[in-house]
Amino acid sequence: MRTIQFREALREAMSEEMRKDPTIFLMGEEVAQYDGAYKVSQGMLAEFGEKRVIDTPIAELGFAGIGVGAAMNGLRPIIEFMTFNFSLVAIDQIINSAAKITSMSGGQFSVPIVFRGPTGSAGMLSSQHSQAFENWYANCPGLKVIVPSNPNDAKGLLKSAIRDNNPVIFMESEQMYGDKGEVPDGEYLIPIGVADIKRKGKDVTIVSFGKIMKVVLNAAEELSKEGIDAEVIDLRTVRPIDYATVIESVKKTNRLVLVEESWPLGNISTEVAFKVQKDAFDYLDAPIKRVNCMDVPLPYAPSLIEAFLPNIERVVKEVKSVMYRK
Amino acid sequence: MGKLKFSKDQYLKWYEEMLLYRKFEEKAGQLYIQQKIRGFCHLYIGQEALVAGAASVLLKDDNMITAYRDHVHPMAKGVTPRAVMAELFAKSTGCSKGKGGSMHMFSKEHRFFGGHGIVGGQIPLGAGIAFADKFLGNDNVTLCYMGDGAVRQGAFHEALNMAMTWKLPVVFIIENNNYAMGTSVERTSNITDLYKLGHAYEMPSSAMDGMTVEDVHFAIEEAVLRARKGDGPTLLEMKTYRYRGHSMSDPAKYRTKEEVEEYKAQDPIQKVLKTIIENKWASDEELETINNRVKDVVEDSVTFAEESPYPEASELYTDVYAEADYPYIVD
Numbered sequence: 001m002r003t004i005q006f007r008e009a010l011r012e013a014m015s016e017e018m019r020k021d022p023t024i025f026l027m028g029e030e031v032a033q034y035d036g037a038y039k040v041s042q043g044m045l046a047e048f049g050e051k052r053v054i055d056t057p058i059a060e061l062g063f064a065g066i067g068v069g070a071a072m073n074g075l076r077p078i079i080e081f082m083t084f085n086f087s088l089v090a091i092d093q094i095i096n097s098a099a100k101i102t103s104m105s106g107g108q109f110s111v112p113i114v115f116r117g118p119t120g121s122a123g124m125l126s127s128q129h130s131q132a133f134e135n136w137y138a139n140c141p142g143l144k145v146i147v148p149s150n151p152n153d154a155k156g157l158l159k160s161a162i163r164d165n166n167p168v169i170f171m172e173s174e175q176m177y178g179d180k181g182e183v184p185d186g187e188y189l190i191p192i193g194v195a196d197i198k199r200k201g202k203d204v205t206i207v208s209f210g211k212i213m214k215v216v217l218n219a220a221e222e223l224s225k226e227g228i229d230a231e232v233i234d235l236r237t238v239r240p241i242d243y244a245t246v247i248e249s250v251k252k253t254n255r256l257v258l259v260e261e262s263w264p265l266g267n268i269s270t271e272v273a274f275k276v277q278k279d280a281f282d283y284l285d286a287p288i289k290r291v292n293c294m295d296v297p298l299p300y301a302p303s304l305i306e307a308f309l310p311n312i313e314r315v316v317k318e319v320k321s322v323m324y325r326k
Numbered sequence: 327m328g329k330l331k332f333s334k335d336q337y338l339k340w341y342e343e344m345l346l347y348r349k350f351e352e353k354a355g356q357l358y359i360q361q362k363i364r365g366f367c368h369l370y371i372g373q374e375a376l377v378a379g380a381a382s383v384l385l386k387d388d389n390m391i392t393a394y395r396d397h398v399h400p401m402a403k404g405v406t407p408r409a410v411m412a413e414l415f416a417k418s419t420g421c422s423k424g425k426g427g428s429m430h431m432f433s434k435e436h437r438f439f440g441g442h443g444i445v446g447g448q449i450p451l452g453a454g455i456a457f458a459d460k461f462l463g464n465d466n467v468t469l470c471y472m473g474d475g476a477v478r479q480g481a482f483h484e485a486l487n488m489a490m491t492w493k494l495p496v497v498f499i500i501e502n503n504n505y506a507m508g509t510s511v512e513r514t515s516n517i518t519d520l521y522k523l524g525h526a527y528e529m530p531s532s533a534m535d536g537m538t539v540e541d542v543h544f545a546i547e548e549a550v551l552r553a554r555k556g557d558g559p560t561l562l563e564m565k566t567y568r569y570r571g572h573s574m575s576d577p578a579k580y581r582t583k584e585e586v587e588e589y590k591a592q593d594p595i596q597k598v599l600k601t602i603i604e605n606k607w608a609s610d611e612e613l614e615t616i617n618n619r620v621k622d623v624v625e626d627s628v629t630f631a632e633e634s635p636y637p638e639a640s641e642l643y644t645d646v647y648a649e650a651d652y653p654y655i656v657d
Binding site: 093164166 | 423424426430434439441442449450454457462480485487488491645647649654
């Protein structure tokens with residue numbers, strides 16, 4: 001095992017796949033000469049050349065659509081958004097083209113494309129640079145949506161995403177790129193749609209994914225000091241969702257708290273809670289709780305950000321509430 | 327005149343093709359009124375030369391993509407009238423298996439990349455299809471059609487900019503029928519010579535009479551040659567007219583009867599017919615044979631569509647993902 005940064009894991013995934021398959025290319029703003037706005041693609045222009053590592057103008061709608069067209073005609077594009085906040089001007093091509101062309105064409109055209117980049121908040125960036133889009137994209141059939149939480153998962157899942165014959169949304173975080181973690185030396189893949197139990201426990205199930213997993217794992221440590229043994233599940237993929245792993249866990253712990261950096265209306269927490277109440281109603285010993293963002297745009301001030309985001313304290317509080325403990 | 331370049335056979339072919347497009351669309355309009363065809367239905371009547379003049383240029387492996395006025399383009403690429411009519415009827419034998427309908431014809435086999443329903447959405451896709459061909463090193467060319475309304479979308483400008491910067495082998499064809507639904511070109515911008523928009527990206531751009539199939543052919547031939555040589559894209563503004571409303575539900579009250587008649591006097595099919603008759607390339611009987619053949623093909627397509635089955639309910643869960651075992655949420 002080696003310890004590498006999250007951004008290096010992503011780079012290894014892309015580079016390994018590009019060495020094997022000459023139809024893969026990386027396209028986006030500042031991916032080539034600048035070596036990546038967050039240095040994910042550092043060195044890739046030097047290795048693969050300008051034919052396969054391509055700087056674009058600031059035209060997300062245009063280059064997202066060019067990626068989809070290229071995917072319809074035999075290539076396997078990786079389209080980098082500097083942040084998924086900018087994907088909003090490209091969303092027509094993601095939803096109306098990438099996600100629907102296979103269906104509308106009666107299965108004639110597949111769209112093997114990866115759209116990747118950071119999602120969610122990343123410090124004091126105020127409202128337009130801080131939104132989480134996992135549940136937006138997860139809502140749309142035709143897409144797959146992956147949100148890894150550590151370098152190991154990021155590498156194995158990105159390789160699977162690149163090999164997948166469907167459009168895949170792959171979401172990262174500016175606040176994870178520098179995270180270090182153990183990654184195997186050799187090649188490996190992690191299947192899309194399989195959750196991972198990051199911490200075994202028996203008293204309560206906490207389900208989360210992506211960057212906010214760090215908060216959850218720290219909260220689980222805090223809880224253990226008070227004698228509460230939490231099982232922490234990392235969904236890793238939010239379309240499709242691995243409901244079975246969650247339901248198995250809830251049948252064991254009888255309690256569920258969902259933690260997600262997202263506005264509360266119609267998010268992944270809502271969806272998982274629905275499924276659990278339907279399929280494991282008799283196993284629940286307490287109402288399902290969730291820790292989400294507040295129902296407002298994220299402002300600039302640190303005091304307001306603190307009040308907006310899920311944090312350890314809020315997770316601990318909701319876990320205790322489902323444990324009926326103070 | 328360059329018009330002499332074309333043979334008797336080419337003229338007869340154009341005549342039969344355009345007549346087929348016209349009769350097919352007239353039939354589609356009737357069937358829409360009978361509610362056998364549902365959804366939105368946008369007819370190509372009046373604009374036939376824009377596609378016939380491309381069919382006489384394109385090679386088998388060249389690509390075509392367009393917006394939602396798309397019944398005729400796939401036929402020019404080799405899709406059968408049966409497959410298009412069956413798609414209009416929402417039948418499983420349709421060219422999109424009954425899942426696309428009027429606005430979403432597709433044929434991978436014939437390199438027809440769709441039928442797209444969001445105005446301008448197909449323009450970056452067309453550039454991307456051409457991007458792939460250039461990347462793969464073949465000499466295929468993509469024709470990317472759009473209406474005059476689409477040139478006001480950001481997608482048009484972003485795609486033209488990148489296509490020109492990267493010298494992509496694509497020809498952008500504006501079907502300028504002067505109305506974006508009910509809004510005339512003059513009401514949408516100070517720039518009413520639409521080909522001039524290409525100048526912003528230093529793209530070779532020109533306008534031509536889209537009611538004259540020879541002119542369409544020449545323009546597309548030159549642009550396709552440029553693309554095939556690796557010299558990049560072209561923007562062509564083809565001035566045309568749709569005799570019917572924007573869609574079947576549009577009474578077209580925004581234009582005068584005189585205007586419609588003025589364009590009908592320049593009918594592209596009648597012009598070709600006139601050339602054939604003047605040159606004595608076909609007798610009345612021979613023309614009648616063509617007319618009857620077209621009529622039979624259209625009738626046959628309707629019979630085929632009528633007799634074909636709707637997709638099975640189980641088809642709902644096919645073709646959404648590349649794999650058959652995707653775990654759909656079925657509660």
